[in-house]
Amino acid sequence: MRILVTNCNTTERMTKEIEAGARAAASPGTEIVAMTPAWGPESAEGWLDSFLSAAAVLDLLRGIDENSFDAVVLAGFGEHGREGARELLRIPVVDITEAAAHLACLLGRRYGVVTTLDRTSGMIEDSLHTAGVLPNCVGVVGTGLGVLELGDEQRTASALVTAARRLRDRGAEVVVLGCAGMTGMDRRISTELGVPVVDGVAAAVRLAETLAGLSLRTSQIGSYAPPLPKTRRWHR
Structure with missing residues (x-):
């Protein structure tokens, strides 16, 4: 099993700490891949940081090969973006x-x-x-x-x-x-x-493993249906 864990900020030191915590919680045989957004705040502490963080994490997620992972863990407590990530991906998205x-x-x-x-x-x-x-x-x-x-x-x-x-x-x-x-x-x-x-982080990793292990995927009906086809201009 392979789980992607995303930091919500651009601080690499924190990404490494989150990665270590996720690996400590993961079951034997589960591979943890931690990623840092390419842009956004160095720490998320307020509404502005949170919205910037959400956009940056979604930007990161749109560039991954979804078939390479069994689930995604969003490691930002209280941060925005989880609903958008569930529209974007079919694999389970678990928010800490x-x-x-x-x-x-x-x-x-x-x-x-x-x-x-x-x-x-x-x-x-x-x-x-x-x-x-x-x-x-x-x-x-x-x-x-x-x-x-x-x-x-x-x-x-x-x-x-x-x-x-x-x-x-x-x-x-x-x-x-x-x-x-x-x-x-x-x-x-x-x-x-x-x-x-x-x-x-530990709770989300274990729940992600459970959802992936049960072959459960995000519903494509209603709230988390795939985004409508249209032109979207990202930050670059």
Whole structure:
């Protein structure tokens, strides 16, 4: 099985971190191919960045050989673009936001999301609403750290524990890591707080494997029908 994992920003260091997390979660025999958009923001932290990121990722995906992959994982938490990607491709497209929330709902009645900056909370809530899992969410709490600051593991872990504790106090029974740059921190936070913690990249990879293993493909009827034939001018 071969899964394409796309970073939502142009920072190669983060792509490598996401790739490592995806490979750690993947089943034996699953090949992970990580790609970085050729253009767009160096980190996605707001509506403008998110829309630019979505266009850049779609630009990347339109250039792949779909027959070379069994599924795609979009590694941008709360970012736009997943619906467009599902129109563009027939193979399963799994978004880490949606995947993590669905798994969280299987582990507890209420969950909460820890993310980077508070300014991204609205986008994440909208994404969860579209996925149909917002009613189970007690809230989205920022750590005060920007995406590019997550490389300091000790500082990140401390901020995540503080934010996750606030969510637990609100009634969250499960915590979701709300940024692909937080991948690999789940067990550390879970041990500290005594609650299940879901890593979005790991969740999405495993769900992608399941869909591909069951030979399930994106429906071509209705919402995700192929794009209408017309001239489309891309950035180049």
